[in-house]
Amino acid sequence: MASKFTRSNSTGWLMAGPAAVLMGLFIVLPFLFAIGLSFTNQRLISPNPTQFVGLSNYSQLLGIGLLTLEPERDDAGEILREEDGTVSYPALRGYTRNNPDYPQFDGMREWFSVSLGESRTYVLARDVVFAKAVVNTIIFVLVVAPVQGGLALVLALLINQKLRGINVFRAIYFMPVVVSIVVVSLLWRFIYDGQSGLLNNLLGALTFGAFPRIDWLGNPSTALGAIIAMSIWQAVGFHMVIWLSGLQTISPSLYEAAAIEGASKWQTFRYVTWPGLRNTAVLVLIVITMQAFALFAQIDVMTSGGPLDSTQTIVFQAVERGYGKQDISGGSTISVILFVFVLAISLLQRWLTREKK
Amino acid sequence: MTSLRLLATSIAITTAMSSATFAQTTLTMWYHGAGNEVESNIVNQIISDFNASQSDWVVEMQSFPQAAYNDSVVAGALAGNLPDILDVDGPVMPNWAWSGYMQPLQIDEAKIANYLPGTKGVWNDQLYSIGLWDAAISLVTRKSYLDELGLRVPTLEQPWTGDEFMDALAKAKASGKFDYALDLGTAWTGEWYPYAFSPFLQSFGGDIVDRSTYTTAEGVLNGDAAVEFGNWWQGLFNDGYAQATQDPADRDNGFNSGKYAFSWNGNWAALGTLDAYDDVLFLPAPDFGNGPKIGAASWQFGVSAASEHPEGASAFIEFALQDKYLAEFSNGIGLIPATASAAAMTENYKDGGPLAVFFDLSEAQALVRPVTPGYVVAAKVFEKALADIANGADVQDTLDSAVDEIDADIAKNNSYGF
């Protein structure tokens, strides 16, 4: 493509310039500002002067420690057990609170622990809530990206057929997207209600009452799953539309050729449709991943991160700290960490999916 | 083009004329009542009365929906765009005063001598804000429920003890008549948690921060009394008396439709309950050992630090401190009037009125939330700790980490000036 007809510095800048300037002023500049804040102790509102604090916001969020404890023994050396028979260990707070022998653990909390033989190894985190938020966010992304992208493609293929009234279905599948996620989250709280929610009533009716009532959003083992399901439902139409616009760029003549060759449906998809969707696929995957990493509104409306931190997410924590707890430097630090993290992933993704030359 | 210029000129002339005819200064005011028609009408009435009563000042109001109000004020302050007069939720006031958003009121102290203690916003020994009303919480139930369950009616002089309260919950649960014995309002996230539940902690003998120094929570939020409170709190959910997650619709409508035997709710919801049942009782908080306690302080008026006319702003607030306005707010939206004389003018709070008990509750049991700029953060930490404990987290560990977080925040803010 590098001919004199396609080369023009001035036109390139002229056409891309307005977008570049606007984004520089309204996204890049504020983000650089946020990076700056992450190295200070700036509060959202405070009469105290701002001070440079180096990396302490980062170490506060990312600090991790390992502590191995031996079981408690009685005078005879026998291992003490709890009432339910599990081995009893000394209380962690003896090590993490005001213990001059273990200054490195001060203020840390148990993130998770594993038993190795008799002893038990505790992984301590300086900020357990943030650690859980990172894990939850990754789970969310790993589930939502493939499932939502896949379902959206299936839907797009379904409604790309020539059928009378297909536009009605297109509109209906898109409807959840039309309604704001805040509104959708409010409506789904009724559906997920543990007492008389529609979902419980539906499952109860289908199984003639055999299915136990579940407090979907109030149970740590179901809350994140419930939010994942709702999120996929809400946004799948969005990606369906993107797939659809990709599908529509594929020339009908290719399908005609495939039909003449006697290709099966699967072969047509595999050798005609899918190769034609390559750029769309990259787009859908990246957009879903970005949106999934930014998970916030659903959490804010439905669970506020609970129960027991099972739905904490990175952006929810950034907002909770930056605005709710007026710790704007802490909130900014979280966004910088998120940025670096996602950037690393997308560079990796790009490297893995690079076109082999 | 010509018409545009013409328009611009005519606008300029009108503005010039209006400022020439009235040598008045405009005072801007922010209020949290958008979407509440009755409340807005009363505030508008006060403003137009004030504007008509003198010729120096004209107050103009901008209202905000309550849920978005605090964020709007903070954003306005950051952008250097605060009004002259603003209203502020009582416990948040020290934070705004400390941050330099507000300045002390210039009003005659004698005017507020007989106001309920919870309506006075005092920080650093100076009055920053004053409320025309207070709010109070009671344990709502029905006389018929108590009779059926064989329970005595507690009084201000002789409230239920903690044991009596738990006995009442156990009996309500055993009766099988209710979905849950107690509606705590866990659906209302946010300020409701510290406002409604920290008084339980205080009745056990603990607190959110140590009020003797305001520089730590160690010992008060994770001491023996607090752990005892935490175990009790967790028991409410473990024993099936209350829901850790509640549908907001159940909160709004559950007690009135017979789902709960008791409801821990504010006076603002009382009128609806009175409509639903004819034998409603508003009971005082139970006493867990250190006296029965409920929260105090509601929305109050103050003057922003940005105001160039604090004397005008104060004059407006002083003007609003009239019993007739206090009574109007109370009649309109069910709030507790700040003075006994105003209470006597209301339908609900006059002697023998259906809500008069709330005035007495406010007087007898109310304790303001910790008066410190750090309250805003401590309240969030407290809320999360309570939600975690309700969902089964280890009580001591959770309270310990809440203390750590509060103390770290206090340290980061140079002890908030204490």
Place this chain on the structure above:
Amino acid sequence: MAQLSADNHGLRLAVRYTVLGLIALIFVFPLVFMLMSSLKPDAQLLSDTRSLRAFLPVGDISLDNYFDAFRRAPVGLFIFNSVIVTGVTVALTLFICSAAAFAFVFIDWRGRDLVLTLILATLIVPFETIAIPLLLIASKLPWLGLDGLTYGWLNSYQVQIVPFIADGLTIFLFVQYFKDLPGELIEAARVEGASWWQVYRRVVMPLAGPVLATAAILKFLVMYNQYLWPLMVVQEERYRPVMVGLQYFFQLNRAWGEIMAYLSLITVPVLAFYLFLQRAFIASIASTGVKG
């Protein structure tokens, strides 16, 4: 034989419609719930949520909630503001971002790769995390308006529009789509002496129907659902958009019926816009694949 295949065809058609219909049910039920609830008084609305009655217009049905909603808040004003802000932003976004994407895909210029990489990197920045610095910037920017040069953009339409005109997602959308267009077409037009503007206007944009529709609806949704930003920069009611207006209905004791009525009302413009786009672009483009 012919008879059999016709039956077979009819059966297949029935199966297709059944599948499509069942899926449609899954997607439509919360909206039916919203619409039906908006017609019911609060107590009935809440008690209906536990059964299929939630989806049916049964019981005490009226439009009272709608009248009450208009009494509680200037609903028309909020919808007007949102439509203005959203409409202007979408129009400007489509132009600015497609032009930028055009430059990235078809023109060879110095700094192209660097600028594109930077723009794509902005996709990773959630808006919530830059809102405060952005507020500080917006409160100091100059604006040339009817009353001359003023500083500070608070309380205006432009503060809700300008920061959102250029966005990485829309540019990315156009870039990925343009990559699928035959590059020879553009080069040929250039060889024949067409100016860049003519290539953009006459060659590329006429082929961009589907992506224009997609970008327009996605941008529309984002803008129409703005909450945090207008909350921070708009203090005057006359510039407030619909999502901030929603807060008017969240009083301590929630009027669920009015909330549902308000939600139904504010959904109308988005739905109308989507249906308009579906007719205007997607349907007409459907059969004219452009890839060779």
